[in-house]
Amino acid sequence: MSCAEVRDLLPQHALGVLPADRRRAVDEHLAWCAGCRKESADLAEGAAVAALASPVAPPADLEDRVVRAVARAAGRERRRGPRVALVVAAAVALASVGLAGALAGRVQRLEDAAATARDRADRAASRFAEVLEDVGGATPVLSTPLEGQEGDAGGRALLFDAAQARDFALVVAGGLPRSGEPYLAYLVSPSGRRLEIGRLRATGPGQLSRYRFFADLAAARDLVVVDRTGRTVLTAEFSLA
Amino acid sequence: MMGHGNPAATGLRITFTGGSVTDPPGPLTPQAEQELMRRLISGDEEAVRALYARFGRPVFGMGLRMLGSPGAAEELTQDVFVAAWRKAGRYDAARGRLSTWLMAIAHNLAVDRLRRESGRVPTAVDGLEELAEVGVSEEEALLAREDVRRVLAGLSVGERRLLHLSYFRGWTAREIAEADGIPLGTVKTRLRTALIKLRRVQWKVEG
Numbered sequence: 001m002s003c004a005e006v007r008d009l010l011p012q013h014a015l016g017v018l019p020a021d022r023r024r025a026v027d028e029h030l031a032w033c034a035g036c037r038k039e040s041a042d043l044a045e046g047a048a049v050a051a052l053a054s055p056v057a058p059p060a061d062l063e064d065r066v067v068r069a070v071a072r073a074a075g076r077e078r079r080r081g082p083r084v085a086l087v088v089a090a091a092v093a094l095a096s097v098g099l100a101g102a103l104a105g106r107v108q109r110l111e112d113a114a115a116t117a118r119d120r121a122d123r124a125a126s127r128f129a130e131v132l133e134d135v136g137g138a139t140p141v142l143s144t145p146l147e148g149q150e151g152d153a154g155g156r157a158l159l160f161d162a163a164q165a166r167d168f169a170l171v172v173a174g175g176l177p178r179s180g181e182p183y184l185a186y187l188v189s190p191s192g193r194r195l196e197i198g199r200l201r202a203t204g205p206g207q208l209s210r211y212r213f214f215a216d217l218a219a220a221r222d223l224v225v226v227d228r229t230g231r232t233v234l235t236a237e238f239s240l241a
Numbered sequence: 242m243m244g245h246g247n248p249a250a251t252g253l254r255i256t257f258t259g260g261s262v263t264d265p266p267g268p269l270t271p272q273a274e275q276e277l278m279r280r281l282i283s284g285d286e287e288a289v290r291a292l293y294a295r296f297g298r299p300v301f302g303m304g305l306r307m308l309g310s311p312g313a314a315e316e317l318t319q320d321v322f323v324a325a326w327r328k329a330g331r332y333d334a335a336r337g338r339l340s341t342w343l344m345a346i347a348h349n350l351a352v353d354r355l356r357r358e359s360g361r362v363p364t365a366v367d368g369l370e371e372l373a374e375v376g377v378s379e380e381e382a383l384l385a386r387e388d389v390r391r392v393l394a395g396l397s398v399g400e401r402r403l404l405h406l407s408y409f410r411g412w413t414a415r416e417i418a419e420a421d422g423i424p425l426g427t428v429k430t431r432l433r434t435a436l437i438k439l440r441r442v443q444w445k446v447e448g
Contacts, residue, residue, distance in 0.1 A: 011432040012414055015407045016352045044341055046436030050408050051344035053393055055298035056305050062315055067289050069319040070326045074284030190323040191316040195357055
């Protein structure tokens with residue numbers, strides 16, 4: 001994408017209304033272009049002024065609820081041991097569909113080579129993370145197992161925290177019966193709200209895999225996968241983002 | 242983000258009086274903002290309260306404006322501060338103001354929720370809700386905020402409307418162009434003009 005094309009999109013970028021693919025393209029450009037980055041920063045400051053200009057007094061107890069929410073999140077992390085190194089790669093080109101598409105093939109091949117559905121999913125996800133690191137992209141800030149409620153179902157969720165581009169998650173699951181399709185994945189926010197992030201797509205008998213980009217993983221507390229009836233079949237608890 | 246050598250680095254910050262009694266907001270230097278975020282990483286309660294005192298109102302106000310209900314705005318506010326805690330290690334005062342960083346987090350979360358929950362269907366155009374008319378009526382409003390309001394009021398009606406639809410309603414330039422029957426290029430140009438005007442206001446306040 002040229003500077004002229006990027007400049008044309010920067011106001012919408014600052015206002016947060018660009019479609020995901022264009023946003024990623026702009027982010028990739030900004031990673032190396034100082035001139036456009038300066039323009040982007042200026043416009044973002046303007047957007048922040050608009051945001052700051054609408055203060056409304058919240059309920060008096062909201063401050064304490066905020067403090068408790070942060071304390072809960074921090075407490076969960078302390079209980080789970082030392083924080084995974086929060087390594088954020090400088091390159092944001094990682095968050096591109098092209099690269100993910102290329103990697104998907106490798107994930108699939110690795111899946112096929114693994115033994116059980118659960119192992120397949122787990123190994124594929126781990127390998128995916130290694131590949132991303134190999135290409136100098138991003139390091140997952142969290143790799144956490146997806147615990148199945150029954151049978152062989154299981155998998156792994158990897159969260160990638162991008163400094164400038166949007167964060168994204170990779171969810172690979174296996175061992176889920178076809179009868180339960182479609183499976184939907186949700187993030188659970190600290191306030192308990194569920195945000196749908198996508199549908200798990202079957203890639204072969206007994207296998208399901210899915211990778212998905214979305215925004216602001218930092219707001220995620222847990223990730224759950226539910227079957228067609230709404231029953232939770234997989235759960236991953238995040239201790240950090 | 243902001244560039245290096247920014248005169249705002251030593252100037253007055255836009256601040257708001259918050260509901261907290263633990264740490265009344267005042268101007269913060271970039272060093273103080275960085276220190277605040279360093280304390281926040283460890284989950285320091287006073288740091289959370291200090292951050293909330295500065296940004297609780299605008300975050301809640303944004304949530305109320307975008308999501309439409311106090312309950313949703315309260316949930317958003319909690320999520321924003323948890324997200325700020327989680328991302329605090331990545332805040333770099335040399336690259337931008339804390340206000341820009343935090344409000345971008347808030348806006349991203351609000352837009353995500355708006356799109357997921359409302360489908361963001363740009364049908365009937367909302368009434369001409371003007372930025373400059375939104376806000377609090379408390380006597381405690383700081384001069385800086387009033388300056389911002391004056392400048393918001395200085396935007397043209399068209400610019401305010403575009404900013405409202407885009408920033409607070411999540412409409413793309415194309416959706417606005419189609420709804421209002423004006424050329425896409427004009428929408429983009431006006432959005433940029435509005436943002437640059439707003440930024441100039443901030444410079445004026447901080448300078």
